[in-house]
Amino acid sequence: MGREEALVLAETASTNTLLKQLALAGAPAGSLCLCETQTAGKGRLGRSWHSPAGQGLWLSVLLRPRIKPEVAPLVTLCVAMAMAQAVRKVTGLDAQIKWPNDLVLRGKKLCGVLLEIGFGPQGIDYIVAGTGLNVRKGAYPADLAHQATSIEDHISPPPRRELLVHYLAALEEITDRLEESDFAGIAGDYRVHSCTLGSQVKVSGSMEFTGTAEDIDETGALLVRDECGELRRVLAGDVSVRGVMGYV
Numbered sequence: 001m002g003r004e005e006a007l008v009l010a011e012t013a014s015t016n017t018l019l020k021q022l023a024l025a026g027a028p029a030g031s032l033c034l035c036e037t038q039t040a041g042k043g044r045l046g047r048s049w050h051s052p053a054g055q056g057l058w059l060s061v062l063l064r065p066r067i068k069p070e071v072a073p074l075v076t077l078c079v080a081m082a083m084a085q086a087v088r089k090v091t092g093l094d095a096q097i098k099w100p101n102d103l104v105l106r107g108k109k110l111c112g113v114l115l116e117i118g119f120g121p122q123g124i125d126y127i128v129a130g131t132g133l134n135v136r137k138g139a140y141p142a143d144l145a146h147q148a149t150s151i152e153d154h155i156s157p158p159p160r161r162e163l164l165v166h167y168l169a170a171l172e173e174i175t176d177r178l179e180e181s182d183f184a185g186i187a188g189d190y191r192v193h194s195c196t197l198g199s200q201v202k203v204s205g206s207m208e209f210t211g212t213a214e215d216i217d218e219t220g221a222l223l224v225r226d227e228c229g230e231l232r233r234v235l236a237g238d239v240s241v242r243g244v245m246g247y248v
């Protein structure tokens with residue numbers, strides 16, 4: 001494999017899409033793609049991601065972790081943890097993780113994470129870990145101000161470069177821990193940074209119910225105690241946390 005690539009661009013459609021192409025062409029782990037603006041930024045669940053010029057950290061990192069395919073969903077938790085750690089360390093702000101991987105600050109969304117995973121005959125071929133961190137106030141549309149926030153809403157000027165450097169270092173350290181000890185390597189830290197665990201949640205999608213989020217299991221699934229007292233595993237879908245991002 002060749003040397004890691006670091007693409008820093010003024011504009012691209014989506015850093016995830018571009019890095020996925022590089023991954024398929026054999027780019028090594030640690031390659032990254034960062035841009036000032038995306039013209040077709042992608043969010044989770046097929047949504048688009050607003051990515052105006054110079055307002056965010058629109059970034060994708062290529063990972064090729066030596067983990068079993070069933071551990072792959074835990075990488076999404078690692079990415080959110082790395083960004084939470086970077087924000088806390090660089091700014092002192094109390095960034096928390098809304099399961100599985102939204103970063104929130106004082107109840108509003110600060111960063112989204114989108115993972116794209118490619119499998120080959122040997123298991124995981126690549127994971128493109130995309131993060132959209134709202135750095136400046138213009139990162140999110142004005143009509144989302146009730147549920148979105150940015151670093152600049154709390155600290156000015158926002159330290160974008162330092163956030164990038166600390167995020168990359170934290171991501172490497174946390175994914176190493178995942179490779180070494182699977183869930184046990186990250187569970188403690190994830191619980192500490194979570195705003196979901198211990199809170200009242202509303203689960204929507206293929207199953208719909210409300211309850212209290214008690215824990216995550218070794219696959220990264222959320223364990224929610226429903227109103228009948230039954231503990232239910234939530235694997236994916238939308239989970240709203242009371243008091244966070246507009247859920248009252």
Ligand code: BTN
Nearest residue numbers: 014016042043044059112130132
């Ligand atoms: C979400 O819906 O919360 C996830 C948003 C992820 C956005 C980032 S920005 C950089 C990377 N490239 C994309 O097209 N999406 C991700």
